[in-house]
Amino acid sequence: MTTSSKFLSAVSILALGMGMVIPVTAFMSIAMVEEVQASVVRSIEVHGNKFVGAQAIRDNIDIKVGKNFFSSDVDAAVKRLFGLGLFYDVKINQVGDKLVVFVKEYEVVNQILFQGNKSLKDPDLKRFISLKPNEPFNSAKLSDDIKVIREAYKTVGRNNVTVTVQTINLGKGRVNVVFNIVEGRKLKISGITFKGNSAFGSRRLRDVISTKPSGVFSLLMSGDVYSEERLAADEEALRRFYYNHGYADFRVISSKATFDAANNSYTIDFLLDEGVRYxxxxxxxxxxxxxxxxxxxxxxxxxxxxxxxxxxxxxxxxxxxxxxxxxxxxxxxxxxxxxxxxxxxxxxxxxxxxxxGPRAYVKRIDIRGNEKTRDYIIRRELELNEGDAYNQTLVQRARRRLEGLGFFKAVNISMVPTDQSDQIILVIDVVEAPTGDLSFSGGYTTGGTSPGMSLEVSVTERNLGGRGQYVRLGLGAGQEKSRNYNLSFVDPYFLGYHLSAGIDLFRNTYRADKAYDVRQTGGSLRFGVPINDQLSANLAYSYVQEEYDFGGDYDLTKENDIKELYEKYSGAIVQAAIHSPWKRSSISYGLTYNTIDDMKNPHDGLYARVLQEYAGLGGNAKFLKTTGKAMMYKTLSDRMDIVGLFSVGGGYIHEMGEEGIRIFDMFKVNTDMIRGFKYNGIGPRQISNKGEVYFLGGTTYINATAEVQFPIPIVPEGFGFRGALFADAATLFGNNYKPVFQGETPVTNIKSAWRSSAGVSLMWDSPFGPLRFDYAWPITKQEGDRLQQFNFGISTKF
Known part of the structure; x- marks a missing residue:
């Protein structure tokens, strides 16, 4: 072996030895690191926090003093602190036997302001956004809130809204957030057309859908707003309408919204296939x-x-x-x-x-989206509870009931499977709607106890405190010293039962017969219970005190003053007024049957009500009063949207005491009974010593009406007008008053005598409420009847 070969062999042996040593050393190093990371921490320090307490930060990490920890524990602690949404930077380092946590907190929102918003008020916008005062300022939430505001403006027809944000640093880690809003022009609905419809006219179909064309009063109404969700709902409304009128094959082929940038408006076109009627x-x-x-x-x-x-x-x-x-x-x-x-x-x-069907039980019911409405308000509309057998029909009925409350813009009920095949989770998602109203209204009426101009301000809340209760406070004033104050409260599920309970308090003052003032103070306690979907029963107790004032220095307890009043006015009126204050304590009970298809815009169905009132539970009044009313609507032409109405009514009051019935408790004719005659303008009457005629009312009335309602072709549909032709008939008779003053004339016209009239009407579904203008020609009348051919006032259908 040469010297060089020996050298190479030595190097190879050394390299091999190094290869064996290095892994061992690396292994020892890793083991040493793991051993260090698993060491016991003696203290945890927190730095950088201003608003969040150090102990709160320590409580949110799983590393504890005196216990081992690993690198995975550090990672988990960092993620957990980030997840709190309070910090935009988190670091955790080990310094000797100490663990040091460094955090950088988000600034805290001091105040949220809005500028430039007119269509949506500050409280509405604050309810939509997730940023809240005294909570961390989070840029991710801010971006979401901008999107939410834009979506909210779409619901009021402002699709081109611009939202920018300005933050004002107040120091000490606090900021004001200002949303600057440029609303832009409101999008309009320039037209809604239907093609393929022959059974129903376009006007009738536009009544069915919620989207409405823009008109003169668009600023006061919300139907002329385009949204894809509303368009989809309109399609479903059309389907249900046709399916309920015999057209089982009906389908919406298409619904198309075309935007016209020049006019900033949409045109909506529905293409329908009606099929045949089965x-x-x-x-x-x-x-x-x-x-x-x-x-x-x-x-x-x-x-x-x-x-x-x-x-x-x-x-x-x-x-x-x-x-x-x-x-x-x-x-x-x-x-x-x-x-x-x-x-x-x-x-x-x-x-x-x-x-x-398949066996499935409701394991749990989850409710989401109800920030105001309490869970139990939603749950009580369900006929299903945890543990019950799942029933799709009951679920669909619950959805309709929740939609009918008027508390929610949208309701969706879905079924989520669980790890057990025979159990499901029922999820109810709701989008809450505003339920409070502050209303200012004015009007003019030609009939009733207080004709002329009137003003009213009222505050109404339909979901008080999220408990589903109704409360209303109203204040009104009119001509001839007319004033009214009223407070109403209704709990639709009294004591948790499907039993409504309400209380009413009121004080009314008005001038009667241009001669004397009437002050009514009282209240009522009422209950109602549904028997089925069409029939309901009600029970009420009321107490009313009436006071009469003829002005001047008249004392109704002095004989000379009474005689002087008798010389001026009707003896029957004076005789009734001298018992002032007059107290009436009564209980009433009744039944209501209702199959009307649409209470606001009826086309078909029957409404019937019978009511009986017994007065004599204390107080002065003693009588039994029975009234009844029935109204039947029938569509005469689907194509032309012509509707027929026939109604009948009647009433009778029977004396229960020896004193007879006061004239103030008797029936008086009004424009709901017959048009063409003044309020209290027919029936029994008495002539005073001065020759003036006073209508006293009667113990019995009967009335009937036949009417045909139709659209007005020459008036744009968006105005909300409809016309009507009508014929009325009525009679008011019976009066048991006996003269008590010397020389007093007897009551006349106490026998039944029919009056009739015919005329035309203009009905207006105005932004201020339903109004009606009637012009009637009296056909059958009696000498001395008070006529009034024109009448204008609030339309009351039921």
Whole structure:
């Protein structure tokens, strides 16, 4: 072996030896590091914190004094502190046996301000954003809030809003956040068109959808706002409308919104396929479950052979079958309606198939998005609880009930599976809507106890404290010393039961017959309970004290003053007034039946109400008063949107004491009974010694109305006007007053005599509420009746 070979061999051996030594050394080094990292920490110091306490930071890391820790614990501690959202930088170092935590805190929001916002007020915007005063200023939240504000403005038709942010450093780690908003022009709906519709006119279909064309009063209304969500809801509204009117094959082929940049407006076009109108030829029930009594279930169905196909009636039938099956012990029964079309004669046979559905129980109910509304307010609208069998029909009914509360802009109920196949989680997502109103209103009426101009201011909250309770405070003033103050409170679920309870307090003053002032002070306690979806019952107690003042120095307890008043006014009025103050303590009870399709814009259905009031639970008044009213709406032309109305009403008051019935407790005619005559302008009357006629009211009335309502072709639809032709008939009679003063004339016109009138109306769904203008021609009248051909006031349908 040469010298060089020996040298190379030595080098190789040395290299091999080094290769063995280096890994061992590395292993020893790593072990030593791990051993250091696992050492015990003797203290934890915190630096850089100004607002967050040092102990709070220590409590949020898992490394504890006197215990071992590893590098993974340090990583976890850093992530946990970042996750608090209080710091934008976190470092943790080991210095000897100390652990030093360095943090850099976000600045704290002192105040949030908005500039340039007009369409949305500060409280509304603050409710949308996530940044809050006295919380960390987080740039990620800020970016989200800008997006949220932009989305909020889209709901009021401001799609081109610009939002910038300015932060004002106040020192000591506090900042003011200013959102500068440039709202831009409001987007308009220049037109809404329908193609493919022949059964219903475009005007009728525009009543169905929530999107409305822009008009003169767009600034006061919110329907002329475009959004994709609203357009999708309009499609669903059209489907439900057609399905409920017999068009089972209806479909929306397309709904298109076209933007016109020059006019800053959208045109919305619906392309429809109506299909044909079906009638029901046959209705059957079949069951795959042994023991289900099919025959007993047929009587509860809403669908009948010969009826026009109606999807809503089918839904209600399915719900009732579900409840019937559950009551019979079949909680998991699944009812599936099936329709078999006969295209030749346009009929559908309906088969309700009852089968055993999959077993699933509600493990948990999660509610999200309700910042104001309490959980139990939402839960009480559900007919499902944790542990109950899942029922899709009850879920759909709960969604409709929640939407009907008026507390939410949107409601969605979804089902989330769990790790157990027979259990699900029910998730309810809601988007809350404003429920408070501050209203200023003015008006003019030609009838009632206080005709003329009137002003009112009211504060209303429909979801008081998130508890679902209603409260309203109203103050009003009018001509002829008219004043009114009222406070109402209603709890729709009194003591947790499906029983509404309300209390009303009021004080009203007005001048009657241009002769004397009336002051009414009182209150009522009322209860209401639904019997089913159409029928409800109510019970109320009321107490009213009435005071009468003829002005001057008249003392109604002195005989000479009473005689002097008798010389000026009707003896019946003076005789009733001398008992001032008059107290009436009464209880009333009634039933209401309602199948009206749309209470704001009725087209079909029946509304009937009967009420009885017994006065005599203390106080001065002693009588039994019975009233009833029925109104039936029927669409006469779907295509032309013509609606017919027929209504009847009546009332009778029976004396229960020896003193008879005061004239102030009797019925008086008003424009709801017959148009063309003044308020209290027909019926029994008395002539004073001065020759003036005083209408006293009667113990019995009957009235009837026939009316045809229609759109006005020459008026743009966005104005909200409709016209009507009407014919009224009424009679008011009966009066038991007996003269008590010497020379007093008897009451006349106490027998039944019918009056009738016909006329035209203009109805306006105004931003200030529904208004109505009537012009009537009296056809049948009696000598001395007080006529009033024109009448204007607030429209009250029910």
């Amino acid at each position: 009638k029901i030829s046959d209705v059957q029930i079949e069951s795959d479950i042994d023991g289900v009594d099919v025959q007993s279930m047929k009587g509860i169905l809403k669908t009948r052979a010969g009826d026009v196909y109606n999807a809503q009636n089918i839904e209600q039938s399915v719900a009732m079958l579900n409840n019937k099956a559950a009551d019979s012990g079949y909680a998991f029964a699944k009812i599936e309606p099936r329709g078999n079309r006969n295209l030749a004669n346009h009929t559908i046979s309906i088969l309700y198939n009852i089968e055993q």
